[in-house]
Amino acid sequence: MTNTIALITGANKGIGLATARQLGGLGMTVLIGARDAERGRTAERELRDGGADARFVPLDVTDAESVAAVAKLVEAEYGRLDVLVNNAGIILADGARGLPSETTVATLRRLYETNVFGVVTVTNALLPLLRRAPAARIVNVSSEVGSIAVMTDPNGALFELTSVPYPSSKAALNMLTAMYAKELRDTAIKVNAANPGYCATDLNGNSGFRTAEQGAEVSVHLATLPTDGPSGLLWGFQMDAGGGYGVLPW
Numbered sequence: 001m002t003n004t005i006a007l008i009t010g011a012n013k014g015i016g017l018a019t020a021r022q023l024g025g026l027g028m029t030v031l032i033g034a035r036d037a038e039r040g041r042t043a044e045r046e047l048r049d050g051g052a053d054a055r056f057v058p059l060d061v062t063d064a065e066s067v068a069a070v071a072k073l074v075e076a077e078y079g080r081l082d083v084l085v086n087n088a089g090i091i092l093a094d095g096a097r098g099l100p101s102e103t104t105v106a107t108l109r110r111l112y113e114t115n116v117f118g119v120v121t122v123t124n125a126l127l128p129l130l131r132r133a134p135a136a137r138i139v140n141v142s143s144e145v146g147s148i149a150v151m152t153d154p155n156g157a158l159f160e161l162t163s164v165p166y167p168s169s170k171a172a173l174n175m176l177t178a179m180y181a182k183e184l185r186d187t188a189i190k191v192n193a194a195n196p197g198y199c200a201t202d203l204n205g206n207s208g209f210r211t212a213e214q215g216a217e218v219s220v221h222l223a224t225l226p227t228d229g230p231s232g233l234l235w236g237f238q239m240d241a242g243g244g245y246g247v248l249p250w
C-alpha cells in the first residue's frame with residue numbers, strides 16, 4: 001500500500017472542496033464526490049492544477065444506486081478506503097424562521113434525506129472498505145447548532161436561535177456519530193463529528209465570519225487523527241469558548 005485514499009462527499013465547493021484541497025496537499029488521493037458532473041470535473045481540474053491527486057466520482061448521497069456505484073469503484077480501483085468525510089449537506093429556508101410550530105414534515109424529509117439518511121447510506125456502503133484500511137477515519141461534518149447543550153444554554157451565543165429543520169438534522173447526525181463510534185470502538189476506525197464554525201459558503205449566502213479553508217481545518221484534523229486519538233466526539237470551532245478548537249458538548 002502506498003497512498004492514503006480519501007472520499008469527500010459534496011466536494012465540488014465550499015468546505016468540502018477546501019477539505020479535498022488540504023487532504024490532497026498532505027499527499028492523499030482525494031476522491032471528489034459531487035452530484036453534478038460538470039461541477040465535479042471543474043473541482044477535479046482545479047485540485048489537479050494545484051498538484052493534488054484528485055479524481056471526480058459521481059455521487060449523490062440521496063441516491064442509493066449512485067452510492068453503491070462509488071463503493072464498487074473504490075473497491076475495484078483501490079481495494080479499501082482510508083478516510084471518509086461525510087461533508088455533503090443542505091439547509092432549507094422553508095420560507096420562515098424554522099420555528100417548530102411552522103416547520104413542515106416535507107421540509108424535514110427533504111433535509112434529512114441529505115443530512116441524515118445520506119450519511120447512513122454512504123457510511124454503510126463504504127464501511128466494508130473502511131474496515132480493510134489499517135486505521136480508517138470517518139468525519140461527519142456537523143455543527144454546533146446540532147448540540148442540544150449549546151442550543152439550550154441560556155448564556156450561549158445561539159440561545160436566540162429557535163429553528164428546527166437544520167439543527168435537528170445535525171443533532172441526528174451527532175447521535176449517528178456517537179453510535180457508529182460505539183459500534184466500532186474495538187476496531188482501528190475512529191468516527192467523529194466536525195464543527196467547522198460559521199464559514200462563508202453558498203450554504204449561508206456567504207455570510208459566515210470564517211473561511212471555507214478554516215472550516216476544512218477541522219475535518220482535516222479529524223481525518224488525520226493519530227492511533228491514540230479520540231473517537232465519538234463533536235470537535236471543532238468553539239464560539240462560546242472564544243474561538244479556539246476543542247471538544248463541544250453533544
Ligand SMILES: NC(=O)c1ccc[n+]([C@@H]2O[C@H](COP(=O)([O-])OP(=O)(O)OC[C@H]3O[C@@H](n4cnc5c(N)ncnc54)[C@H](OP(=O)(O)O)[C@@H]3O)[C@@H](O)[C@H]2O)c1
Pocket residue numbers: 009010011012013014015016033034035036039059060061062086087088089090114118141142143144195196197198199200201202203204208212
Ligand atoms: N458553512 C457553514 O457555516 C457551516 C457550518 C457548520 C456546518 N456546515 C456543514 O458543512 C458541510 C458543507 O457545507 P458548506 O458550507 O461547504 O456548503 P456548500 O458550499 O453549499 O456545499 C455543500 C456541498 O454539498 C453538496 N451536496 C448537497 N446535496 C448533495 C447530495 N445530495 N449529494 C452530494 N452532494 C450534495 C453540494 O453540491 P452542489 O454544488 O451540487 O449543490 C456542495 O458540494 C455541510 O454538511 C454543512 O451543513 C457548514
